[in-house]
Amino acid sequence: MKHDLNQKNFQHIVILTGAGISAESGIKTFRDHNGLWENHRIEDVASPEGFERDPSMVYNFYNKRREQLLSPDLKPNFGHLALAKLEKNFHGKTTLVTQNVDNLHESAGQQNIIHMHGELLKMRCLTTNEVFTTEQSFDGQTLCACCQRPNQLRPHIVWFGEVPFSMDRIQLELSNCDLFFSIGTSGQVYPAAMFGQIAKQNGALTVEINKDPTENSPFFDKSIIGKAGEILPPFVDNFLNS
Numbered sequence: 189m190k191h192d193l194n195q196k197n198f199q200h201i202v203i204l205t206g207a208g209i210s211a212e213s214g215i216k217t218f219r220d221h222n223g224l225w226e227n228h229r230i231e232d233v234a235s236p237e238g239f240e241r242d243p244s245m246v247y248n249f250y251n252k253r254r255e256q257l258l259s260p261d262l263k264p265n266f267g268h269l270a271l272a273k274l275e276k277n278f279h280g281k282t283t284l285v286t287q288n289v290d291n292l293h294e295s296a297g298q299q300n301i302i303h304m305h306g307e308l309l310k311m312r313c314l315t316t317n318e319v320f321t322t323e324q325s326f327d328g329q330t331l332c333a334c335c336q337r338p339n340q341l342r343p344h345i346v347w348f349g350e351v352p353f354s355m356d357r358i359q360l361e362l363s364n365c366d367l368f369f370s371i372g373t374s375g376q377v378y379p380a381a382m383f384g385q386i387a388k389q390n391g392a393l394t395v396e397i398n399k400d401p402t403e404n405s406p407f408f409d410k411s412i413i414g415k416a417g418e419i420l421p422p423f424v425d426n427f428l429n430s
């Protein structure tokens with residue numbers, strides 16, 4: 189019974205998304221380009237050591253990503269829209285945990301979102317940990333609003349070696365959910381790579397939707413290969429009509 193993807197069998201869905209859900213909007217994934225992220229080695233632009241070594245390059249990198257995000261051409265795709273529709277129309281609770289730092293789930297209308305790896309439109313004071321929303325570029329010269337000093341602000345992004353945000357809440361949602369989706373993530377970065385198995389151990393039905401098979405595919409109850417923007421709209425409609 190549990191294996192029937194029929195909405196009346198479920199009360200709480202947890203959805204994990206990764207870079208693949210935003211790929212059809214034109215945002216590059218992390219691992220599909222010879223290990224380079226927008227022509228940079230991931231460890232140079234996504235680690236505390238990289239920031240210490242060359243802060244200007246790191247500020248510049250995230251300023252460019254933010255500019256790209258705010259460009260009028262960048263829009264949520266059919267995958268984001270289908271997930272927002274699922275949340276709006278599902279009779280139970282939906283929690284979306286994303287590894288993405290873009291705001292395309294928000295733009296699509298998704299409400300209950302946890303950004304476990306941070307957000308491009310936020311910056312954080314290194315001294316007070318206060319978080320500010322920003323659409324502007326910032327760097328080492330920018331005065332921090334709380335301490336009025338330069339060299340205090342950093343991107344509010346979780347870098348390698350740092351602990352993802354909201355882990356207690358995510359653990360709770362994983363232990364309470366009865367249906368888990370993993371969408372557009374290669375499953376190579378922990379702890380997110382473990383979420384499917386945690387949900388399954390707690391009794392949830394687990395479903396992966398990804399363009400390519402991943403190392404985790406054998407552990408899911410169902411693995412659907414295809415682009416999120418093509419698979420999700422009919423999948424969500426069928427689920428909601430079931």
Ligand code: APR
Pocket residue numbers: 205206207208209211212217218219220230234287288305346371372373374375376377397398399400402414415416417
């Ligand atoms: N639809 C579905 N899946 C897709 C699509 C698509 N249109 N396009 C690509 N994919 C899949 C790829 O096949 C790949 O398996 O999405 C996955 C993207 O994997 P990664 O690039 O590794 O991205 P992600 O899993 O989100 O990375 C996790 O790594 O660098 C860190 O913090 C960063 O949040 C990021 C984390």
